[in-house]
Amino acid sequence: MLLEIENLAVEVEGKQVLKDVNLSIAEGETHVLLGPNGAGKSTLFLTILGFPKYNITQGSIKFKGKDITNLPTSERVSMGMGVSFQNPPAIRGITVKDLLKYESGQSEDEDLNPRMRELANKLKFSEEFLNRDVNFGFSGGEVKRSEILQLLAQQPDFTMFDEPDSGVDIENVELLAEELNVILDKQKRIKQRKRSGLLITHLGYILNFVKADKAHVLMNGEIVCSGNPDEILLEIRKNGFTGCVNCAQCL
């Protein structure tokens, strides 16, 4: 297993948000995490990433066979984790280009490499845009595209996307989805896929373009159902998330 979460319970600011979460993702697999607002999806995401605010009170997280439960975020990232945020902060004085250079292993003084330039072009970013302070005054769609571009620079083995399609128009969702598929090795045959991912979404619109191998439904901090993404989505669309709790097909 690439990622193994066992009996995980998490507190944020003294409040229990996740309980008894079990989740395993194998190499080459893409999983999707569904759930209503406030279910704890972002909390699980940030706990896997290792943000200090998320206090693990029980259970463990293993990545590439190593227990990372107490590892700082930067070390998880060097081990091959990558993320795109739902609402990343703007940082004055640090440009998109500064980050891209670091993420693609270049030094500060070098020019941005041709591969990254080409990718930036593909994601409709101009030179001027790359010189802007990251996320500062970006539109919703620009934020998401910049997150994806950074992941293309990083080339992580395991990538988590928190709502990559929220606030993005249809045309741009397709553009983003194309790159998500690259990040998740989807252009390769199933057996040859090495890279894995966890996609977080309320409604699963992005799933029309990015195929997942398995879906999980998180409600009130617990995974209440796991299974075939198409069947689970169909059930949610028919009976809502509560219908999902009582569903017999699951698990």
Added chain:
Amino acid sequence: MRNVYEDAERAKDKKAALGTDITIENFSSEDINAIDLIDDLSDLSKKDQNTLLSVGVDSNESDRAGSFLQMDQSNIFTSELSDNIELMNTGVALEKYSWLENYIWNAVKPDADKYTAEAAIKEKEDGTFSGYFVRSKPGTKEFFPVQACMFIADTDIMQTAHNIIIAEENSELHLITGCATGDDISSALHVGVSEIYLKPGSKITFTMVHNWAEQVEVRPRTAIKQAENSTYINNYILTSPVNSIQSYPTTYCEGANSKALFQSIISGQKTSNIDMGSRAVLSGYNCSAEAISRAVANDAAKIYARGHIIGDEPEVKGHVECNGLVLSEESSIYAVPILEANSTGLELSHEAAVGKIDEDEIHYLTSRGFTEDEAASMIVRGFLNMDITGLPPILADYTKNVIDMSVKGI
């Protein structure tokens, strides 16, 4: 100039309104000929040349319109490399141009406080003036900057300088002033009086980089007078420790459509006590001024970041922006924006934000692989590394480098 000295005598014990009070008597005054002239800036020791470079003064003088170096009280080097400008010691200039009397102690008052008074009294005692005179000729637009350096080489001294800067009608003048100290200066006092005059349609950019020693007291006294359609841009960069500095350059936008922009980048180190302000008095029709500062307080530094805009005419515009980051428990920042509206129909605004580094920003960077420490220093560098606007490309690049260099050293 008789009145000047009478006024100065009366103000000898007048404490400055701001900043810690310095006992001037603790510092010895230096002779104006104490140090020998040099033929070339590269005659200085490699070490001193590097110090000069850290404050923007290039000993090769490449891409420069001229250079001026004052070491302690002695003007040891002057060069004029462009026909568009005149550059010389203020005392020499006064002998050459009698009209210069009208510009001396005009924008800055000798009785402003005991530091200006002391500078004036010293001029009388010496019978001459230290500091530099620079003038851009009418209608010229010199692309390359003039570089001036005030260097303190001897310990426990008081260095004074009286600088007169004049941009004639429709001319453009760019200045880099670097102030620095030699190696083993345990204590010193610098009092620099600068009077800057912009004639109609002229533009001056004045970029000042400070790199003092830890025990130095610095009291610059600067005033600017702006005629119609003139533009004044003041950039100030301080990223090394100092004992105390207090400065409040003031521009008088008297002519219609004159504009002023102050940009300050301050990083307070160790026990530095820094009180830096920018003031604009807008009394001409359609004038505007902006005062922008970024301050970072480390260690036990105390920083006052002030901005003061006075609107005396309708239709004038002013904006003050003070942003600060407090990085240690013992350090502090006081952001003091002041707006004074003495007329109707004017637009004055301010924006001030002081706090610690935003944790979300740190976490965002750790999620890209930076450690928390790397993330924090990158954010601080980004915060200070503001785009200095209004400079010609060469000087903009150069200033960017100086900022990069000094910010990296933090």
